[in-house]
Amino acid sequence: xxxxxxxxxxxxxxxxxxxxxxxxxxxxxxxxxxxxxxxxxxxxxxxxxxxxxxxxxxxxxxxxxxxxxxxxxxxxxxxxxxxxxxxxxxxxxxxxxxxxxxxxxxxxxxxxxx
Amino acid sequence: xxxxxxxxxxxxxxxxxxxxxxxxxxxxxxxxxxxxxxxxxxxxxxxxxxxxxxxxxxxxxxxxxxxxxxxxxxxxxxxxxxxxxxxxxxxxxxxxxxxxxxxxxxxxxxxx
Numbered sequence: 001x002x003x004x005x006x007x008x009x010x011x012x013x014x015x016x017x018x019x020x021x022x023x024x025x026x027x028x029x030x031x032x033x034x035x036x037x038x039x040x041x042x043x044x045x046x047x048x049x050x051x052x053x054x055x056x057x058x059x060x061x062x063x064x065x066x067x068x069x070x071x072x073x074x075x076x077x078x079x080x081x082x083x084x085x086x087x088x089x090x091x092x093x094x095x096x097x098x099x100x101x102x103x104x105x106x107x108x109x110x111x112x113x114x
Numbered sequence: 115x116x117x118x119x120x121x122x123x124x125x126x127x128x129x130x131x132x133x134x135x136x137x138x139x140x141x142x143x144x145x146x147x148x149x150x151x152x153x154x155x156x157x158x159x160x161x162x163x164x165x166x167x168x169x170x171x172x173x174x175x176x177x178x179x180x181x182x183x184x185x186x187x188x189x190x191x192x193x194x195x196x197x198x199x200x201x202x203x204x205x206x207x208x209x210x211x212x213x214x215x216x217x218x219x220x221x222x223x224x225x226x
Binding site: 040045088104107 | 159
């Protein structure tokens with residue numbers, strides 16, 4: 001399995017809703033990432049987990065809450081989002097060692113906040 | 115600050131022709147990695163090619179090759195024999211210290 005799987009592909013939520021994005025990989029990668037991407041812009045790093053511990057938080061608002069229950073799974077919990085949070089959310093994973101910098105990306109979850 | 119600059123927001127190439135996408139970066143580090151990622155309309159980001167800064171030899175992957183000029187901090191991507199499936203947004207990226215820093219992207223269109 002050489003894929004990063006993200007669900008759902010599309011999500012529409014109101015500003016008072018609570019929802020979650022899910023990311024899964026079975027490549028044995030020990031680092032997992034959340035990126036936010038606006039249309040025709042580069043991805044912006046949000047969080048990095050290494051060995052299931054949060055190692056980087058790029059000053060993301062607390063309405064985004066990451067969780068890494070195990071080495072294969074990464075969640076992003078969403079609560080009280082704003083319309084400007086509408087974007088494509090990309091999950092990625094990577095190996096350790098010399099290939100640590102090569103990220104495998106999922107297809108993303110398109111989030112719309114009404 | 116680490117920065118990556120792609121000066122061509124859009125480019126166009128005729129099918130079967132060659133096109134070069136430019137990228138410059140700024141770093142004070144001596145050991146780092148450079149990448150080109152491709153993001154087609156299907157939106158999944160795919161690694162095209164990777165270059166280790168300590169290697170002088172330019173990386174090549176089939177029709178894709180780079181021109182890495184370390185002193186000039188330049189890392190251009192050449193696509194030979196362009197195909198319709200090459201149409202995508204191309205991001206140059208630089209990494210060091212666990213973070214991948216992307217350029218603003220170049221949108222490549224391929225004309226039949």
